[in-house]
Amino acid sequence: xxNCLFVVLLAGLISACTSSGxxxxxxxxxxxxxxxxxxxxxxxxxxxxxxxxxxxxxxADTISxxxxxxxxxxxxxxxxxxxxxxxDRVHITFDGNDYVGTxxxxxxxxxxxxxxNTVTLTSLxxxxxxxxxxxxxxxxxQKEQEAYKLLNVRGLDDIGNFNKMExxxxxxxxxxxxxxxxxxxxxxxxxxxxxxxxxxxxxLRKYMVxxxxxxxxxxxxxxxxxxxxxxxxxxxxxxxxYPKTVAQMRYxxxxxxxxxxxxxxxxxLAAEYVERFGIKNITDLENIYHTYVKDTVLLxxxxxxxxxxxxxxxxxxxxxxxxxxxxxxxxSLADFKGxxxxxxxxxxxxxxxxxxxxxxxxxxSKFEGKNITFLSLSIDHDKAKWEAxxxxxxLSGVQLLIGRGSSFQRAYNIEGIxxxxxxxxxGKIINNDMLRxxxxxxxxxxxxxxxx
Numbered sequence: 291x292x293n294c295l296f297v298v299l300l301a302g303l304i305s306a307c308t309s310s311g312x313x314x315x316x317x318x319x320x321x322x323x324x325x326x327x328x329x330x331x332x333x334x335x336x337x338x339x340x341x342x343x344x345x346x347x348x349x350a351d352t353i354s355x356x357x358x359x360x361x362x363x364x365x366x367x368x369x370x371x372x373x374x375x376x377x378d379r380v381h382i383t384f385d386g387n388d389y390v391g392t393x394x395x396x397x398x399x400x401x402x403x404x405x406x407n408t409v410t411l412t413s414l415x416x417x418x419x420x421x422x423x424x425x426x427x428x429x430x431x432q433k434e435q436e437a438y439k440l441l442n443v444r445g446l447d448d449i450g451n452f453n454k455m456e457x458x459x460x461x462x463x464x465x466x467x468x469x470x471x472x473x474x475x476x477x478x479x480x481x482x483x484x485x486x487x488x489x490x491x492x493x494l495r496k497y498m499v500x501x502x503x504x505x506x507x508x509x510x511x512x513x514x515x516x517x518x519x520x521x522x523x524x525x526x527x528x529x530x531x532y533p534k535t536v537a538q539m540r541y542x543x544x545x546x547x548x549x550x551x552x553x554x555x556x557x558x559l560a561a562e563y564v565e566r567f568g569i570k571n572i573t574d575l576e577n578i579y580h581t582y583v584k585d586t587v588l589l590x591x592x593x594x595x596x597x598x599x600x601x602x603x604x605x606x607x608x609x610x611x612x613x614x615x616x617x618x619x620x621x622s623l624a625d626f627k628g629x630x631x632x633x634x635x636x637x638x639x640x641x642x643x644x645x646x647x648x649x650x651x652x653x654x655s656k657f658e659g660k661n662i663t664f665l666s667l668s669i670d671h672d673k674a675k676w677e678a679x680x681x682x683x684x685l686s687g688v689q690l691l692i693g694r695g696s697s698f699q700r701a702y703n704i705e706g707i708x709x710x711x712x713x714x715x716x717g718k719i720i721n722n723d724m725l726r727x728x729x730x731x732x733x734x735x736x737x738x739x740x741x742x
Contacts, residue, residue, distance in 0.1 A: 314376040315354045322347030326386035327366050334361035335508060336562070347386065355587050358455055358506045360406075365389045371406040373399060375450045402452050405444050411437055411463055419474030423490055426471060430464050437464075455507060462509040465497050469516060494520060500548040511558055518542050518555075532572070535563045539578045557588040561595050568599040570703060602702045602722045608713050609701035613667055613690035616680050621690055623717050630662040630739055632724070633711040635692075635704060637668055638675045643708040649727035651686045656733060661715070661742050667692040669699060669707065715741075 318341075320330055325347035332339040332351065343349040353359065359374045363382070368389045374380065378397060385392040395403040418429050437460045447453050467474075472486045498517055504510040518541040520526060525537035539559050546552040560579045564572070583589060601609050610623045634650060636643035654664045664687035670676040671694045680689050692698060702711070702722060710724040712735075720739075725732045736742065 315352050316356070316359065316374045316376060316378045316380070318351045318353070318374070318378075318380045318382065320347070320349040321381070321383045322349075322365075322386050323383070323392075324386045331364040332361050333364065334359055335506075356506050357503070358451055360455075360459070360507065371403070373402050373406060373452060373455075375399075375452075399449055399452070401444065402446055402449055405441070405446065409440055411460065414464075414467055416474065416478060419471060420478040423471065423475075423486075423493070426475075427468070427493060430468060434460055434464050451503060454503060458501070458504045459507055459509050462497070462507070462513045465513055466509075468493065468497070469513070469520065491521065500546055500551045502548065502550045505551060505554045511555065515542075515555055515559060518545075531567065532563070532575070535559055536574045536578070539575065543578055543582050553583050553585050553588055556583050557585075557592055561592045564592070564599065565595045569596055602719060604719050604722060606719055608711070608717050608719050609698055611667065611692055611696060611698035613692040615688075615690055616677055623713075626663055626665065626688075627717050628715055630715055630720075630736075630742060631711075631713040631717070632662060632664050632736070633713070634664070634666045634727075635669060635699065635707050635709045635711075636666060637670045637707060638672075638679050639670070640707050646708050646727055647684060653727045653733060653736075654686050657736065657742075662736065662739070663688060665690065667698075669694050669696070712736075714739075 318332075320341065320343065322330075322343055325343055325345075327343070329340045329342050330349060332341065332353075339351065339353075341349045341351040353374070356374075357376050361372050361374065363370045363372050365384070365386070366389065370390065370393050372380075372382075372395065378399070380399075381396040383392075383394045383396070412433070414429055414433060418426055421429065438457060441453065441456055441460070446456075471490070472484065476482060476484050494517060497513065498521070501510075515538060518538045519528075519534060522537055522541040525534070525541075528534045528537055539556055542552055542555050542559075546555070556579060560575055560583075563575060579592065583592070597603065600606075608623060613621050615621065634643075634646070636646075638644075650664065650666075657664075666685065666687055666689050668676045668689070668691045670691060673691060676691050679685065702709070708726065710726055711719070712721040712724040714720050725735065
């Protein structure tokens with residue numbers, strides 16, 4: 291009965307995916323006997339995708355937007371390698387007490403999965419780096435041929451596009467050693483004067499192939515992206531991450547002919563940079579990216595990573611702050627919920643800030659008794675000067691000291707003051723660069739707020 295119910299569930303899932311007009315999606319279902327964990331984890335393209343299992347050990351995942359996929363499938367600390375292509379409908383079973391020993395992949399690619407989990411590419415020894423380049427390349431070619439032979443013996447030619455993909459994976463996996471050859475040669479020969487000649491760069495140029503079928507393979511993408519740095523003679527010595535990324539993007543934009551390959555590689559570079567380092571001061575990166583990348587799926591991928599860093603976009607909950615009043619009492623954003631919040635970031639040493647103070651005071655008086663709080667957050671480093679200004683009587687509203695370089699200031703990417711922010715009654719951002727009090731439109735905008 292248990293198996294019959296799952297067959298019905300699986301059939302319904304596959305039918306739903308097909309009827310939804312997306313037959314190219316990959317659908318993977320899981321049936322885990324004696325489950326010892328609550329999820330299986332698919333790792334691919336630097337993406338970690340957790341697939342929950344119910345109490346009976348059933349789970350399912352749908353993957354879209356890829357033509358072919360090498361992935362690592364984890365259950366607990368144990369791992370199996372799998373390969374999937376668009377349109378695949380795959381069923382995976384195993385016993386939770388013996389994941390590796392009972393792992394079973396049901397589908398036409400079962401022989402491929404067996405190959406991936408029983409054949410491992412072996413690397414060249416470090417000593418081979420001491421060889422002259424032509425002899426080193428002979429060793430690389432020998433390794434590749436040995437790997438191709440093991441692949442061909444399996445007879446996987448008719449299983450999707452796997453043979454072409456795997457041959458390329460072998461080629462670019464061993465090609466990584468060619469990229470490392472100059473460094474490896476110096477280390478193994480202790481010849482610090484060695485510099486690669488043009489023959490070395492000619493060897494690398496043979497790897498620069500634009501093939502759309504290989505774009506879903508990490509080995510190909512990573513290799514070609516790095517090659518775009520090595521072959522870019524004027525920028526070859528650039529090592530800082532951001533200028534190197536921008537140089538690679540420019541090289542790809544200027545030299546690649548296949549538009550699909552160009553878009554995917556540019557997206558890979560830009561999305562990885564934003565995911566790791568954020569969105570501050572990336573104008574050159576964005577200019578190149580949005581000039582050449584038009585694919586909506588790629589744009590959505592990039593935007594998703596961008597928005598995770600864009601903490602201050604309208605509609606999002608405002609980043610929090612910690613600030614103190616003149617008596618040393620601590621406040622955070624939560625203390626001001628329930629009313630609209632007009633925030634002024636300023637400092638006593640800031641001339642433009644001082645010029646806004648009379649306008650701010652006048653604005654506050656017009657909204658006295660209404661459902662809005664006027665909050666001034668000083669970024670002064672000199673607390674005594676701030677305290678003196680507060681005691682002078684020149685200020686109104688709520689006066690707090692947040693200090694210089696706060697996480698709040700960084701989250702809003704505020705480099706110049708005064709800066710005004712407008713939050714709703716729940717602390718969500720209405721405007722992250724609100725008009726100044728001196729603007730004729732500020733009063734009008736505040737009066738349009740619902741329930742003000």
